[in-house]
Amino acid sequence: MRRNAQALFGLVILLAGIAAVVATRDWKIQTAMYPRVVGIPLVILAAIEVVLSLRGAPEGERQAVDTALSETLPPDVTARRTRVAFTWIVGFFLAIVLIGFPAAIPLFMLAYLRGQGRESWALSLVLAGVAWLAFELIFDRVLHLPFAEGLLLQILRR
Amino acid sequence: MLEAFVQGLAAVLQWNAFSFMLIGVALGFWVGLLPGLGGSTTLALLLPFIYAMQPVQAFAFLLGMHSVVATTGDITSILFGIPGEGTTAASILDGHEMAKKGEAGRALGASLTASLFGALIGAFALALAIPLVRPIVLAFGSPEFFMVSILGIAAIASLSGRGPRAMLRGFLAGCLGLMFAAVGSDPQAANLRYTLGTLYLWEGLGLVPVLVGFFAIPEIVDLAVRGSAIAGAPSGRLSGVLQGVKDTMHHWWLTIRCSLVGTYIGILPGLGGAVAQWLAYAHAVQSAKDPVDRERFGKGDVRGVIGPGAANNSKEGGDLIPTVAFGIPGSSSMAILLGGFFLVGLVPGPDMLTRHLAVTYSMVWTIILANIITVGVSFLFLNRLAQLTVIRGTVLIPFLTLLIFTGSYTNNNALGDLVVTLFFGLLGYFMLRFHWPRAPLVLGLVLGKVAERYLWISTARYGLDWLGRPIVLVLIALTVLVVALPFIQEWRARDRMRRETAHAT
Numbered sequence: 001m002r003r004n005a006q007a008l009f010g011l012v013i014l015l016a017g018i019a020a021v022v023a024t025r026d027w028k029i030q031t032a033m034y035p036r037v038v039g040i041p042l043v044i045l046a047a048i049e050v051v052l053s054l055r056g057a058p059e060g061e062r063q064a065v066d067t068a069l070s071e072t073l074p075p076d077v078t079a080r081r082t083r084v085a086f087t088w089i090v091g092f093f094l095a096i097v098l099i100g101f102p103a104a105i106p107l108f109m110l111a112y113l114r115g116q117g118r119e120s121w122a123l124s125l126v127l128a129g130v131a132w133l134a135f136e137l138i139f140d141r142v143l144h145l146p147f148a149e150g151l152l153l154q155i156l157r158r
Numbered sequence: 159m160l161e162a163f164v165q166g167l168a169a170v171l172q173w174n175a176f177s178f179m180l181i182g183v184a185l186g187f188w189v190g191l192l193p194g195l196g197g198s199t200t201l202a203l204l205l206p207f208i209y210a211m212q213p214v215q216a217f218a219f220l221l222g223m224h225s226v227v228a229t230t231g232d233i234t235s236i237l238f239g240i241p242g243e244g245t246t247a248a249s250i251l252d253g254h255e256m257a258k259k260g261e262a263g264r265a266l267g268a269s270l271t272a273s274l275f276g277a278l279i280g281a282f283a284l285a286l287a288i289p290l291v292r293p294i295v296l297a298f299g300s301p302e303f304f305m306v307s308i309l310g311i312a313a314i315a316s317l318s319g320r321g322p323r324a325m326l327r328g329f330l331a332g333c334l335g336l337m338f339a340a341v342g343s344d345p346q347a348a349n350l351r352y353t354l355g356t357l358y359l360w361e362g363l364g365l366v367p368v369l370v371g372f373f374a375i376p377e378i379v380d381l382a383v384r385g386s387a388i389a390g391a392p393s394g395r396l397s398g399v400l401q402g403v404k405d406t407m408h409h410w411w412l413t414i415r416c417s418l419v420g421t422y423i424g425i426l427p428g429l430g431g432a433v434a435q436w437l438a439y440a441h442a443v444q445s446a447k448d449p450v451d452r453e454r455f456g457k458g459d460v461r462g463v464i465g466p467g468a469a470n471n472s473k474e475g476g477d478l479i480p481t482v483a484f485g486i487p488g489s490s491s492m493a494i495l496l497g498g499f500f501l502v503g504l505v506p507g508p509d510m511l512t513r514h515l516a517v518t519y520s521m522v523w524t525i526i527l528a529n530i531i532t533v534g535v536s537f538l539f540l541n542r543l544a545q546l547t548v549i550r551g552t553v554l555i556p557f558l559t560l561l562i563f564t565g566s567y568t569n570n571n572a573l574g575d576l577v578v579t580l581f582f583g584l585l586g587y588f589m590l591r592f593h594w595p596r597a598p599l600v601l602g603l604v605l606g607k608v609a610e611r612y613l614w615i616s617t618a619r620y621g622l623d624w625l626g627r628p629i630v631l632v633l634i635a636l637t638v639l640v641v642a643l644p645f646i647q648e649w650r651a652r653d654r655m656r657r658e659t660a661h662a663t
Contacts, residue, residue, distance in 0.1 A: 027351070037613070038606075042333035049330055068255075069380050070384050086584075097576075109557075117555075
């Protein structure tokens with residue numbers, strides 16, 4: 001199962017690499033030279049990686065010089081919690097797109113703290129308020145950064 | 159010269175210059191802590207405030223802010239696994255692992271001490287090197303700069319793990335990073351590449367949204383999966399801080415070497431702090447005694463904190479050398495600072511080494527004093543800062559997610575920043591899941607634009623003859639050595655083990 005997932009990840013990189021190299025075929029040499037110089041080794045290395053993954057070649061030492069994800073929980077629990085975590089992150093992103101930062105921040109904070117964290121109403125409300133206030137003070141009042149209006153608000157305005 | 163050195167100190171210690179420096183330091187402290195909000199952006203925001211200032215006051219204000227962002231950026235990287243600055247991402251690899259193990263205090267102690275030493279070494283390099291560095295910088299042309307880029311990627315890719323498979327993935331990740339650098343308009347003819355028909359990608363991928371997503375989203379997901387605080391076990395008060403300080407003292411030679419790496423990368427135009435930290439990390443990994451010792455990196459080895467900590471602060475002094483001496487900014491921050499020179503009526507170049515030498519030395523003193531103050535203040539608040547790692551994950555996660563999205567959005571103030579952050583968050587997660595090293599990808603992305611420009615100029619100017627230039631040949635030999643070294647170490651370790659087994663039987 002893991003071997004297939006690894007091979008699939010390598011395959012996605014391989015296909016992306018091939019697409020990137022193929023895209024250069026009509027480009028002028030100034031534009032195409034660099035992506036070709038980099039893209040061709042990328043495709044070759046990715047192909048080797050896919051073949052090695054499919055053959056189940058030993059990885060040698062499993063860990064790369066990098067941090068490692070926790071592997072102490074049962075795989076099904078890890079998979080479910082990972083899906084939930086990504087759903088919240090994507091959900092926050094969609095909320096920002098739809099209703100804009102100023103409204104999405106307290107909404108997301110409250111929803112996560114109550115819905116996922118099972119924190120008390122009082123703590124959730126206070127922390128959501130603190131997050132919104134910090135955002136308003138730092139990014140809006142002090143730095144005057146232009147935050148995009150939500151898509152829904154734009155539609156309603158028309 | 160000594161007189162100017164003392165005059166520089168006296169000028170910074172005058173109450174108005176010192177006050178401006180303190181304001182700059184306070185700003186830099188928070189800018190470093192907040193992910194995404196970069197030192198160069200803040201430098202640009204501060205420029206309008208220096209119109210009415212004297213040169214020493216202006217540089218005390220600007221450099222006071224800019225020279226400390228990497229110091230406090232390391233704190234965010236270590237505690238939360240979110241790069242406080244683009245230049246502090248390498249500290250995550252071992253620093254955040256130490257925080258997870260309840261050794262946040264030790265990691266912070268080591269990082270802050272290394273940062274201080276790095277800043278001091280960088281500042282003294284600035285003081286000493288100005289008359290000496292000119293021939294070194296001028297000896298490097300486009301072919302040499304291209305080879306330095308290749309050497310950097312080869313170093314980090316070859317040290318990405320143990321064995322040929324890990325090295326394969328290291329080089330694959332490096333190529334992937336170089337490929338991502340091709341997104342946007344090409345530097346030669348300004349033709350668009352891989353922009354997916356969007357205006358947002360015309361200028362390429364922003365480093366901040368990439369780094370924030372790439373490192374922070376996998377950490378947040380992992381924190382959610384574990385369902386605990388960042389530190390698995392409460393560490394109580396930070397007894398490890400002193401140990402971290404001692405670690406840096408113990409690895410003093412590594413600290414000096416990584417500081418010099420940072421200073422030199424700072425001197426070279428176009429490379430900058432984002433490269434310096436990774437090369438210093440690669441150097442720290444390379445300094446491991448044997449493959450088993452190297453295995454400790456990425457799992458909470460204090461040397462992986464000391465190396466980048468020292469380099470990302472020492473590069474500040476190095477960065478200033480070409481800016482002050484030749485008016486050639488080594489990085490985007492220095493290009494903004496160059497604007498500051500003109501705003502206060504100074505012209506970088508020979509005048510800064512003769513008529514305005516005291517102003518130049520006041521910059522050296524600003525870097526030294528600002529870092530001493532920041533490290534001192536950070537040590538005072540370390541206990542409180544590290545207590546954040548024992549807060550329940552469910553409370554911390556929404557705040558961290560908020561920081562990720564606001565931080566990445568500040569890059570271009572566009573929703574595209576958030577999409578890039580999400581994409582690289584997912585990519586970073588899968589790379590971690592399947593044990594692909596992330597550092598080569600980041601270095602490839604950072605160096606890609608530079609490498610492409612220098613490769614094109616070298617080929618257009620010299621054809622293939624540039625491959626025969628003496629310094630290029632030395633750099634090629636170094637690249638081959640860097641790639642071969644892990645195999646040689648592996649072979650020697652196996653040979654030693656075989657001999658020990660034979661001796662035992």
